[in-house]
Amino acid sequence: MSRHWRAAGLALIVTAALADIPSVSLPKASPVPGGVALLNVGPISSAADPPRVTYHGDRVLVLAQSDHWLAVVGIPLSASIGPDAVSIQRAGAAEQTLAFTTSAKHYLVQRLRVPPGKVDLSPQDLARSEQEHTRLQTALATFTPQPPATLRLQAPIAGIRSSSFGSRRVFNGEARSPHTGMDIAARTGTPVHAAAAGTVIDTGNYFFSGNTVLIDHGEGLITFYGHLSAIAVHAGESVQAGELIGAVGATGRVTGPHLHFGVSLNRVFVDPALFLLSAGPSAGSSADHRD
Numbered sequence: 001m002s003r004h005w006r007a008a009g010l011a012l013i014v015t016a017a018l019a020d021i022p023s024v025s026l027p028k029a030s031p032v033p034g035g036v037a038l039l040n041v042g043p044i045s046s047a048a049d050p051p052r053v054t055y056h057g058d059r060v061l062v063l064a065q066s067d068h069w070l071a072v073v074g075i076p077l078s079a080s081i082g083p084d085a086v087s088i089q090r091a092g093a094a095e096q097t098l099a100f101t102t103s104a105k106h107y108l109v110q111r112l113r114v115p116p117g118k119v120d121l122s123p124q125d126l127a128r129s130e131q132e133h134t135r136l137q138t139a140l141a142t143f144t145p146q147p148p149a150t151l152r153l154q155a156p157i158a159g160i161r162s163s164s165f166g167s168r169r170v171f172n173g174e175a176r177s178p179h180t181g182m183d184i185a186a187r188t189g190t191p192v193h194a195a196a197a198g199t200v201i202d203t204g205n206y207f208f209s210g211n212t213v214l215i216d217h218g219e220g221l222i223t224f225y226g227h228l229s230a231i232a233v234h235a236g237e238s239v240q241a242g243e244l245i246g247a248v249g250a251t252g253r254v255t256g257p258h259l260h261f262g263v264s265l266n267r268v269f270v271d272p273a274l275f276l277l278s279a280g281p282s283a284g285s286s287a288d289h290r291d
Contacts, residue, residue: 074265210251224262
């Protein structure tokens with residue numbers, strides 16, 4: 001068989017294989033701290049597995065497109081502005097790097113003077129929060145090989161969405177961690193639904209986020225639902241998009257009922273607005289988040 005016909009045959013095999021790969025809707029590209037970079041990591045030249053892509057040591061979600069592999073990279077809020085890169089490992093080949101640039105984005109900063117007892121944790125609460133941070137990081141490190149069915153998520157509840165992701169509060173001159181999710185206003189008891197199909201990987205009562213559910217959607221895409229008044233699922237349970245998982249509440253360290261909705265990629269929280277199917281009603285930064 002000539003080289004030409006061998007190449008044509010390979011192209012037919014690849015085309016047939018790609019025809020079996022479902023199309024996955026993508027989030028909005030926003031290569032900023034707390035955003036998402038969409039990177040072409042090379043052509044699909046055979047029916048082989050996708051390349052292994054890592055970002056600062058963490059596995060990255062990789063999807064098959066019509067003629068190339070696409071890495072969907074979550075950029076942490078702590079990322080430096082300027083050049084950055086992912087590492088790419090293909091079977092039988094040396095590791096490569098692909099550069100991209102993280103652009104600047106300015107998030108809201110609120111400076112408040114409050115009694116110290118309102119913001120400083122007791123030794124017991126500090127110890128608890130540190131233990132829960134380790135538990136949360138373990139959950140966020142979950143990486144199942146099955147890619148998500150979609151990266152455009154349903155709103156878990158209807159309500160006014162704050163623009164508070166990435167905002168930082170400075171209490172008495174001391175900066176606190178930035179807000180890593182979107183607050184959606186709703187009354188206590190409002191049903192909360194899974195933003196996409198997946199597997200529940202953790203539920204429990206956390207010091208900051210109260211009653212909490214985390215759902216794994218595949219390849220490092222995880223959604224987070226906090227401050228619930230009730231939890232309707234358990235770890236290990238499979239859920240479908242739109243399925244009931246709990247109810248809105250005011251548990252944890254909050255000043256009023258609302259849903260804290262978070263989205264994590266490759267172990268970092270990114271802006272949920274990039275993934276939601278519609279913009280929905282919005283408001284200024286939430287006054288309900290306190291940590």
